[in-house]
Amino acid sequence: MADHLLVETVLDWLGNWDENNAPQPVLIDRDDAESQSFAGRQVAWDLTEDNVLSVASTPERQTEAIGTEYDHRVEDAVSVRIEAAHQDAADFPGDSIAAGVSGAGAFQNLVDEAKRTILTERTSFPSANGVDYHTVLIEGEQNLAAEQKDYYRYDFDVVFRGYETLP
Amino acid sequence: MTTLDSSFETDLREAVLDSAEARLRAELGPRLVGLARDRWEAYASRNDYDISHIWEDAELEVTREPDGVTLRVEWPELTALFEFGVSPHTIEGDPVLRFYYERIGEVVYATSVDWGSETGGIPESRAIRDALRQFRREVSA
Numbered sequence: 632m633a634d635h636l637l638v639e640t641v642l643d644w645l646g647n648w649d650e651n652n653a654p655q656p657v658l659i660d661r662d663d664a665e666s667q668s669f670a671g672r673q674v675a676w677d678l679t680e681d682n683v684l685s686v687a688s689t690p691e692r693q694t695e696a697i698g699t700e701y702d703h704r705v706e707d708a709v710s711v712r713i714e715a716a717h718q719d720a721a722d723f724p725g726d727s728i729a730a731g732v733s734g735a736g737a738f739q740n741l742v743d744e745a746k747r748t749i750l751t752e753r754t755s756f757p758s759a760n761g762v763d764y765h766t767v768l769i770e771g772e773q774n775l776a777a778e779q780k781d782y783y784r785y786d787f788d789v790v791f792r793g794y795e796t797l798p
Numbered sequence: 799m800t801t802l803d804s805s806f807e808t809d810l811r812e813a814v815l816d817s818a819e820a821r822l823r824a825e826l827g828p829r830l831v832g833l834a835r836d837r838w839e840a841y842a843s844r845n846d847y848d849i850s851h852i853w854e855d856a857e858l859e860v861t862r863e864p865d866g867v868t869l870r871v872e873w874p875e876l877t878a879l880f881e882f883g884v885s886p887h888t889i890e891g892d893p894v895l896r897f898y899y900e901r902i903g904e905v906v907y908a909t910s911v912d913w914g915s916e917t918g919g920i921p922e923s924r925a926i927r928d929a930l931r932q933f934r935r936e937v938s939a
Binding site (some may be wrong): 688690691693695706708714720771773775782786788 | 851879882885887922924927931932935939
């Protein structure tokens with residue numbers, strides 16, 4: 632598990648979303664959403680009401696000892712998932728839903744804007760609980776929309792590399 | 799004085815590729831499969847899933863090309879559902895769904911089913927992606 636602060640950092644960054652490029656999706660902190668405690672938390676979102684971008688700290692932290700004393704080289708990541716429904720995914724043919732995307736092109740705009748918004752902050756050098764990150768990059772992009780008719784999904788990891796100074 | 803055989807560059811390339819191929823087959827390939835397997839087993843026991851076929855049926859394939867060696871691991875069909883997880887969704891019939899519902903012991907007909915409304919869907923395991931990240935670090939170290 633990566634540090635939860637990184638999830639909040641990425642969600643903060645996504646607050647700078649530019650509506651001119653793509654409509655802003657609902658931002659969900661999936662660390663809380665996928666927990667067992669349902670009380671008062673958003674566990675699922677109806678994609679017919681809004682597109683969803685959710686962030687979780689599920690990727691493992693990778694650490695490596697460096698130096699003689701020693702300190703840690705750390706690689707953290709958070710997983711970003713973008714989901715949307717096709718706007719024709721209504722119960723009856725001809726109806727359309729409140730939100731959604733008009734097709735692969737519109738969904739691509741959503742993904743591109745998410746990546747752009749995150750990468751704009753790549754040089755802000757975040758730190759979390761004693762780890763200073765020097766590199767932020769996007770890895771492991773997967774478009775999982777291929778087998779679906781009405782459901783679009785895109786996953787990628789935001790990788791944070793840095794050093795942890797041990798006490 | 800030593801005279802180099804005119805084919806020495808080709809021989810050298812072949813020798814390097816031979817050793818890379820042997821190492822991928824005997825050492826690195828099984829290591830990657832093992833890293834993923836550890837994570838799959840932890841994930842399956844955490845969620846009480848009966849998915850041992852995923853790690854048992856993982857297939858390792860090393861292919862030799864003229865200028866490189868490729869390692870390819872293939873996990874069985876539908877592994878991606880567990881790797882990436884599935885959000886709860888509605889399944890609609892065309893026009894009806896018919897299935898055996900174990901809890902009440904009856905065959906049920908329905909026009910739509912809210913799949914995952916009780917379990918919250920399938921959580922993502924990330925077994926393969928995390929194994930790849932660790933593998934990459936080990937190989938490049």
